[in-house]
Amino acid sequence: MSLFKVFDIAGSGMSAQAIRLNTTASNIANAESVSSSTDKTYRARHPVFSTLFNEMGGNGVGGNDQVGGVRVNGIIESQTPLRVQYQPDHPMADENGNVFLPNVNMIEEMANMISASRSFQSNIEVLNTSKQMLLGTLRLGE
C-alpha cells in the first residue's frame, strides 16, 4: 500500500526540517559567542540534505529509481571568514587586542528558519491529507 509510504516520506521530511531548525537555533543562539582564537570560535552550521533512494524498489533504469524521502547527509561548518573586532578592553581579547566572533549571517539564518518551518508545515499537511485518504478507504462500502 503506497499510502503508508507517504507517512515515512513526510516523516523523513519533517525530521530533516527539524534538524535544520535545530542548527538554525544553535547558530542564532551562538551568534555573539566571542572567543580569543580562530579555532575556538563557533562557526555557523548547516545541514546537507540528500534524496533517500528506496533500496528495495530502486533499479536506476532511465532515472526511474524510486525515491523514499529525504535524509540529512551531515552537518557542515561554514567556511566564510570569522568576524574580527578590535576590542583591547575585552576580557577575551588576544595579545593584539582582537576578539573573534562567529561567522553567523543573521539574515541568512532568519530566512532558513522561516523556510524550514514552512517546509515542516507542508509535510504535516501531506501527512494529514494521506491520513484522510486512508480513513476514507477504510470506510469503503459502508
Added chain:
Amino acid sequence: MRFDLDKAFGIHQYGMALRSKRAEILANNIANVDTPNYKARDIDFKSALQQAAQGTNPSALKTTHSKHIPGGIRVAGMNLDTVYRNPIQPSVDGNTVDSQFEKAEFTSNSVQYQVSVRFLSGLIKNLKTAIKGE
C-alpha cells in the same frame, strides 16, 4: 445477463492504485523541496491509467530473460514510467520542486482519490442491495 465481478468496479480500482502511487511521488517532491539537485517527478496519469486498465505498458523496457530488471515503477502489477517536471523557474541549487504547485497537485490528487472511493462505495452498496434482494 452475465455478471463479471472483476469488471464490476470499472476503472476505479486502477485509479485508486495509481492515485495512491502518485500521492507517494508528490509527497517525495514536497519532502525534497530543499534538497540540492533534486528533480521533481510525476507520472503521466492519463497514459498510466490506460496502461493499468489494459495491463500493458507500450514504452516498457523489453525483458527477454527472467533475471532482466524491468524499468519504471511498479503499480498494481504494472511497470510505469515516471517523468521529470519542467521547471517554471530555474533555481541556484538545481532543485526543480515548486512547493506551491506540488501542494496543489497533492491536494487535487487526494480529492480525486476520494472521488474514486466514493464511486466504489456506491457500487459496493448497489451490489449489497442486489445480493440481499430486499
